[in-house]
Amino acid sequence: MSYDLLRSGLEAPICLTWEMTYYCNLRCVHCLSASGVRRDEELTTEEAKRLIDEWAEMKVFYINVGGGEPMSRPDFFELMDYCLDRGIGVKFSTNGTLMDEAAADWVASRDYLDVQISLDGATPETNDAIRGNGTYRRARRAMERLAERGFSFKINNVVTRQNFDQLEKMYALANRYGAQLRLTRLRPSGRGQNVWEKMRPTREQNKKLYQWLLAHPDVLTGDSFFHLSAYGQALQGMNMCGAGRIVCCVDPVGEVYACPFVLAPEFSGGNVRQPGGFAGIWRESLLFAHLREWQVGGTCETCNAYDLCHGGCMAVKHFTGRSLDSPDPDCVFGNAGEPGDARQFVPLGRKSG
Amino acid sequence: MPVNTQQSYEIPPQVSVRPERFGGLVYRYDNRALYFLHSRPLVDFLVELDGEKPLGAALEEFVAERGLDEGEYRALENALDQLEGKGIIREL
Numbered sequence: 001m002s003y004d005l006l007r008s009g010l011e012a013p014i015c016l017t018w019e020m021t022y023y024c025n026l027r028c029v030h031c032l033s034a035s036g037v038r039r040d041e042e043l044t045t046e047e048a049k050r051l052i053d054e055w056a057e058m059k060v061f062y063i064n065v066g067g068g069e070p071m072s073r074p075d076f077f078e079l080m081d082y083c084l085d086r087g088i089g090v091k092f093s094t095n096g097t098l099m100d101e102a103a104a105d106w107v108a109s110r111d112y113l114d115v116q117i118s119l120d121g122a123t124p125e126t127n128d129a130i131r132g133n134g135t136y137r138r139a140r141r142a143m144e145r146l147a148e149r150g151f152s153f154k155i156n157n158v159v160t161r162q163n164f165d166q167l168e169k170m171y172a173l174a175n176r177y178g179a180q181l182r183l184t185r186l187r188p189s190g191r192g193q194n195v196w197e198k199m200r201p202t203r204e205q206n207k208k209l210y211q212w213l214l215a216h217p218d219v220l221t222g223d224s225f226f227h228l229s230a231y232g233q234a235l236q237g238m239n240m241c242g243a244g245r246i247v248c249c250v251d252p253v254g255e256v257y258a259c260p261f262v263l264a265p266e267f268s269g270g271n272v273r274q275p276g277g278f279a280g281i282w283r284e285s286l287l288f289a290h291l292r293e294w295q296v297g298g299t300c301e302t303c304n305a306y307d308l309c310h311g312g313c314m315a316v317k318h319f320t321g322r323s324l325d326s327p328d329p330d331c332v333f334g335n336a337g338e339p340g341d342a343r344q345f346v347p348l349g350r351k352s353g
Numbered sequence: 354m355p356v357n358t359q360q361s362y363e364i365p366p367q368v369s370v371r372p373e374r375f376g377g378l379v380y381r382y383d384n385r386a387l388y389f390l391h392s393r394p395l396v397d398f399l400v401e402l403d404g405e406k407p408l409g410a411a412l413e414e415f416v417a418e419r420g421l422d423e424g425e426y427r428a429l430e431n432a433l434d435q436l437e438g439k440g441i442i443r444e445l
Contacts, residue, residue: 005389009374010373010378011372011373011374014378014387059369061378062380062385089380089382089385111382112382
């Protein structure tokens with residue numbers, strides 16, 4: 001997989017994230033979308049179905065559904081079935097609090113449905129400090145319900161400085177349920193911006209994480225840690241920033257962002273409610289066209305690990321006040337510049353219609 | 354094992370093929386595997402594959418329509434061998 005292949009643009013994203021609602025019954029300190037309160041202008045059921053029709057027509061293979069808490073939408077099951085009926089596979093991420101017996105029955109009865117339950121620590125103390133009181137117990141209860149039905153789910157764990165030492169325990173927990181562990185990088189997006197400095201793994205932890213991932217190829221990462229591939233060996237995945245190239249994110253009000261970690265106006269290609277809809281944005285947005293052409297420049301260009309990490313994560317740079325052409329703040333060679341030392345990303349005009 | 358050109362083949366319902374400028378993408382819903390195909394003729398052939406006639410006849414017809422040569426025919430046949438191994442096409 002190379003940038004060259006993607007320059008001309010794919011007909012549709014490979015991995016599309018759909019945040020269904022900004023409502024959430026939890027207030028996790030690191031929430032990427034700073035979720036909590038539903039917004040009045042969120043897509044209606046009918047608008048959502050038209051969007052799904054468009055994805056089916058574009059042959060989007062599967063979507064990642066999140067929020068907020070997607071299960072809180074009264075039409076959640078209806079919309080998920082609508083996707084599955086049109087041949088779109090679904091993986092949804094949930095905090096698990098709304099996974100009652102009926103919901104678990106529904107999950108277990110569907111083909112091509114994946115469920116990812118968030119848990120950010122192997123003990124209540126560690127997890128609840130991030131996700132709120134009682135959330136460990138409630139997530140575990142959801143896991144029990146799915147496991148009782150023989151359903152193999154995924155446990156999603158955002159790796160932080162505080163929960164790093166519990167990786168083995170998390171792995172064991174997933175195995176006990178016949179589940180798969182998925183590790184995700186903490187990003188300074190949404191509320192994550194407030195806690196990034198004190199919760200981001202240390203350099204030493206990142207190095208250990210790289211080794212741990214190599215030793216545990218059954219652990220999923222969603223390509224989260226490709227910046228660590230610069231340690232020498234490519235981690236599993238495409239090992240590149242897919243923003244606007246292979247991924248994008250539709251938020252609850254229909255804005256189409258380059259990736260789920262950059263929910264900010266300067267990274268929006270448009271809104272699905274505008275003429276041309278989602279396909280028009282994916283194929284014609286000036287922002288996405290720019291991202292497909294763009295490669296990280298600056299000091300990364302002359303680094304011998306460039307082909308392994310491609311300069312790291314755009315979102316992490318942007319929200320720590322760095323130029324997109326500077327190295328990732330977690331550059332394994334310690335080359336990251338200081339925040340604010342270079343020009344910020346310049347928003348591009350949207351193509352209307 | 355090579356494909357059996359005397360038999361009809363189809364794309365199983367759990368497999369989806371999407372043409373792209375560089376060729377195409379194939380996704381298998383049952384094991385969540387994604388494949389990149391770097392030949393547009395191969396992708397076009399897959400999209401048209403309906404199991405109506407034996408694979409060899411379908412290939413010959415496709416090659417004749419496109420004006421492809423013997424080498425391209427063999428390349429398609431070899432690629433189909435590999436796709437059968439990955440469960441992307443199957444004998445009817």
